[in-house]
Amino acid sequence: MSAAWDPGQYGRFADERERPFHDLLNAVPPADVRRAVDLGCGTGNLTRLLAERWPKAQVLGLDNSPEMLEKSRENALPGRLKFERGEIAEWAPFAPYDLIVSNAALHWVPDHPTLITGLARRVGPGGIVAVQMPGNHPAPSHREIITLALTPRWEPWLGDLARGPIHVRDLAEYIAWLRPLGFQVSAWETTYLQQLRGPNAVLEWIKGTFLRPYFARLDDVAREEFESEAAIRLAAAYPSEADVTLFPFRRLFFVAQRG
Numbered sequence: 109m110s111a112a113w114d115p116g117q118y119g120r121f122a123d124e125r126e127r128p129f130h131d132l133l134n135a136v137p138p139a140d141v142r143r144a145v146d147l148g149c150g151t152g153n154l155t156r157l158l159a160e161r162w163p164k165a166q167v168l169g170l171d172n173s174p175e176m177l178e179k180s181r182e183n184a185l186p187g188r189l190k191f192e193r194g195e196i197a198e199w200a201p202f203a204p205y206d207l208i209v210s211n212a213a214l215h216w217v218p219d220h221p222t223l224i225t226g227l228a229r230r231v232g233p234g235g236i237v238a239v240q241m242p243g244n245h246p247a248p249s250h251r252e253i254i255t256l257a258l259t260p261r262w263e264p265w266l267g268d269l270a271r272g273p274i275h276v277r278d279l280a281e282y283i284a285w286l287r288p289l290g291f292q293v294s295a296w297e298t299t300y301l302q303q304l305r306g307p308n309a310v311l312e313w314i315k316g317t318f319l320r321p322y323f324a325r326l327d328d329v330a331r332e333e334f335e336s337e338a339a340i341r342l343a344a345a346y347p348s349e350a351d352v353t354l355f356p357f358r359r360l361f362f363v364a365q366r367g
């Protein structure tokens with residue numbers, strides 16, 4: 109099994125996953141946007157909202173997952189909205205952009221000081237960088253998986269993943285990188301108290317995202333075993349009542365505009 113994104117699994121909690129994008133977009137000030145990009149655009153369902161909000165803009169969605177991009181095709185608008193395969197860290201447009209958006213994607217990309225200052229240089233005067241990233245790494249949804257992966261049974265296969273770095277940094281650091289480059293930065297964090305429905309809801313949530321690299325290391329039999337052990341830990345950490353599981357989820361936001 110590969111670490112491929114599965115748009116179906118990812119889309120199972122579409123309402124909860126989309127809400128932060130709307131909150132991010134609502135915080136973007138009025139601007140004359142002619143060129144916009146959505147980095148880590150996924151299926152492009154949300155990228156399309158950029159094209160709707162800025163009807164004069166040419167919008168690009170960039171993603172490195174063929175599975176996600178396959179779905180994005182139905183969102184393309186000839187001459188207005190297109191999708192391309194590419195690595196976020198390697199994105200190097202020839203001309204400045206007015207708006208760079210990234211929703212729930214940059215936490216997969218290492219070296220944020222270089223990444224963020226590099227993106228900042230891609231917008232012209234008045235240009236905006238708007239980012240939302242999950243900040244749920246201290247939560248039991250992640251800690252339980254890491255603890256399990258570091259047990260003797262799993263450590264030989266999963267230990268390096270479990271010990272891997274967290275790329276997301278404190279919001280104060282993003283402000284500190286961007287202000288010297290002439291940006292005004294608005295930054296905030298929110299914990300959404302999500303109410304997920306269905307059995308093993310937190311497990312199903314992280315199967316669409318955080319667990320993918322873990323599963324990719326295991327064959328089918330081992331994956332099932334790891335999944336059952338994860339399910340027991342997560343059910344204890346997040347008990348459900350009347351089919352509803354409360355899953356607090358912290359997210360970090362910043363909207364930075366070049367002066």
Ligand SMILES: C[S@@+](CC[C@H](N)C(=O)[O-])C[C@H]1O[C@@H](n2cnc3c(N)ncnc32)[C@H](O)[C@@H]1O
Nearest residue numbers: 148149150171172173176195196211212213216
């Ligand atoms: C959690 S999904 C979010 C998709 C979309 N932005 C949304 O909010 O629905 C993360 C996306 O980032 C993409 N991604 C992760 N790392 C990437 C990288 N290094 N370069 C390009 N895309 C990346 C994944 O393929 C995936 O589609």
